Amino acid sequence: MKHQVNSRLNDIVSKIKKMGYSLTPQRLEIIKIVSESKSHPSAVDVYDKLRKAYPMISLNTVYKNLSLLSSIHEVKEIRTLQNSVHYDGDISLHGHAICEKCGRIIDVKIDESDFKGFFDAKIKENFKENYYINNYGLEFYGLCGLCYKETASD
Amino acid sequence: MKHQVNSRLNDIVSKIKKMGYSLTPQRLEIIKIVSESKSHPSAVDVYDKLRKAYPMISLNTVYKNLSLLSSIHEVKEIRTLQNSVHYDGDISLHGHAICEKCGRIIDVKIDESDFKGFFDAKIKENFKENYYINNYGLEFYGLCGLCYKETASD
DNA sequence: ATCTATATAATATTTATTATTATATAATAT
DNA sequence: ATATTATATAATAATAAATATTATATAGAT
Ligand SMILES: [Mn+2]
Ligand SMILES: [Mn+2]
Ligand SMILES: [Zn+2]
Ligand SMILES: [Zn+2]
Numbered sequence: 001m002k003h004q005v006n007s008r009l010n011d012i013v014s015k016i017k018k019m020g021y022s023l024t025p026q027r028l029e030i031i032k033i034v035s036e037s038k039s040h041p042s043a044v045d046v047y048d049k050l051r052k053a054y055p056m057i058s059l060n061t062v063y064k065n066l067s068l069l070s071s072i073h074e075v076k077e078i079r080t081l082q083n084s085v086h087y088d089g090d091i092s093l094h095g096h097a098i099c100e101k102c103g104r105i106i107d108v109k110i111d112e113s114d115f116k117g118f119f120d121a122k123i124k125e126n127f128k129e130n131y132y133i134n135n136y137g138l139e140f141y142g143l144c145g146l147c148y149k150e151t152a153s154d
Numbered sequence: 155m156k157h158q159v160n161s162r163l164n165d166i167v168s169k170i171k172k173m174g175y176s177l178t179p180q181r182l183e184i185i186k187i188v189s190e191s192k193s194h195p196s197a198v199d200v201y202d203k204l205r206k207a208y209p210m211i212s213l214n215t216v217y218k219n220l221s222l223l224s225s226i227h228e229v230k231e232i233r234t235l236q237n238s239v240h241y242d243g244d245i246s247l248h249g250h251a252i253c254e255k256c257g258r259i260i261d262v263k264i265d266e267s268d269f270k271g272f273f274d275a276k277i278k279e280n281f282k283e284n285y286y287i288n289n290y291g292l293e294f295y296g297l298c299g300l301c302y303k304e305t306a307s308d
Numbered sequence: 309a310t311c312t313a314t315a316t317a318a319t320a321t322t323t324a325t326t327a328t329t330a331t332a333t334a335a336t337a338t
Numbered sequence: 339a340t341a342t343t344a345t346a347t348a349a350t351a352a353t354a355a356a357t358a359t360t361a362t363a364t365a366g367a368t
Contacts, residue, residue: 021345021346022333022334022335022344022345022346023334024333024334024345024346024347026346026347027346027347042324043324043325044324056347056348057347057348058347058348058349058350059325059348060325060326060327060347060348060349060350061346061347061348063324063325063326064326064346064347065346077235079233079237081231083233083237083239083323083324083355083356084323084324084325085237085324085325095276097280097281097285097287100288100289108276108280109279109280110276114272114276118268118272122249122262122264122268122294123294126251126262126263126294127251127294127296130299130302130303131251131296131297131298131299131302132296132297132302132305133251133294133295133296134254134295134296134297135254135294135295135296136292136293136294136295137291137292137293137294137295138276138290138291138292138293139290139291139292140276140277140280140281140287140289140290140291141287141288141289141290141291142281142285142286142287142288142289143285143286143288144285145284145285148284148285148286149284175314175315176313176314176315176364176365176366177365178314178315178316178364178365180315180316181315181316196355197355197356198355210316210317211316211317212316212317212318212319213317213356214316214317214318214319214356214357214358215315215316215317217355217356217357218315218316218357219315237324237325237355238354238355238356239355239356309368310367310368311366311367311368312365312366312367312368313364313365313366313367314363314364314365314366315362315363315364315365316361316362316363316364317360317361317362317363318359318360318361318362319358319359319360319361320357320358320359320360321356321357321358321359322355322356322357322358323354323355323356323357324353324354324355324356325352325353325354325355326351326352326353326354327350327351327352327353328349328350328351328352329348329349329350329351330347330348330349330350331346331347331348331349332345332346332347332348333344333345333346333347334343334344334345334346335342335343335344335345336341336342336343336344337340337341337342337343338339338340338341338342
């Protein structure tokens with residue numbers, strides 16, 4: 001719902017400002033696109049959307065800003081098997097189902113209690129000392145609904 | 155121990171043959187290297203090791219064979235944040251801790267009961283119909299022991 | 309031994325990403 | 339407001355991993 005999207009946007013924007021980065025129109029637009037998207041776009045996908053509002057935008061600028069957002073942990077990078085990086089504006093706890101054929105990425109719900117019961121336990125038993133974990137990834141590779149149907153009908 | 159490594163090698167070799175692929179010396183050597191390695195090598199890493207025995211080996215051949223092994227699910231591809239593909243000859247159930255600074259990949263133990271309790275449950279509740287999962291990924295991103303120490307002493 | 313299919317090697321090309329540099333704009337101070 | 343400075347953007351060039359192409363070599367089959 002709109003309300004949540006906006007608060008997410010505000011969170012990112014205020015973090016950007018607090019950390020001393022300037023808020024340019026291009027940067028704001030990139031933040032909007034990536035935070036509102038549900039489709040895990042690549043840098044080029046973001047670039048293509050941007051060009052409507054900013055026809056002169058440089059792809060480099062997109063990469064720079066997505067890297068910035070990633071470095072402050074406001075977007076998550078996802079790597080599919082067709083080896084380009086995709087960006088997720090939803091940094092909440094969840095996993096991904098990645099289609100090995102078409103590359104489509106869809107969200108997989110994980111709730112907090114699952115996390116406590118599994119990830120947290122794994123971290124505790126595997127990384128006792130001198131190891132700092134600040135992120136996790138959970139992926140299910142296979143065939144998405146569409147590609148599954150195609151394969152079945154061969 | 156040696157015995158297990160050899161049976162693993164035999165498994166792959168017989169699968170290769172059964173599927174109708176020919177077993178060339180180069181291919182055998184690549185299978186040996188990747189199935190015996192514990193360090194999750196990249197294609198170039200494998201290439202460099204190969205050159206001792208086969209100075210004329212082509213990098214393309216390495217890529218082709220690693221892709222082949224991946225396609226028959228006898229090696230797993232791993233992507234680090236520095237965006238090159240690494241190969242894991244150990245296809246048993248386990249996760250990876252990936253260092254965001256140096257890219258080092260180390261194994262994280264998961265036992266079968268954990269898997270049943272978590273992955274399997276997630277698969278069942280998220281992918282009811284028309285979705286085929288044949289692989290999973292579990293990663294912990296952070297700083298490895300060495301990089302952690304470095305950062306701490308800054 | 310010959311034939312045919314497949315694998316390899318050498319080379320060229322593609323594609324995603326990063327680096328460089330010049331220009332423009334935002335934040336800040338005057 | 340204007341000038342100053344630091345940062346961001348745009349245009350361009352460079353890098354590096356992976357893939358495609360083609361010719362040669364080799365494995366497996368006849
Ligand atoms: Mn997501
Ligand atoms: Mn491993
Ligand atoms: Zn698909
Ligand atoms: Zn490290």
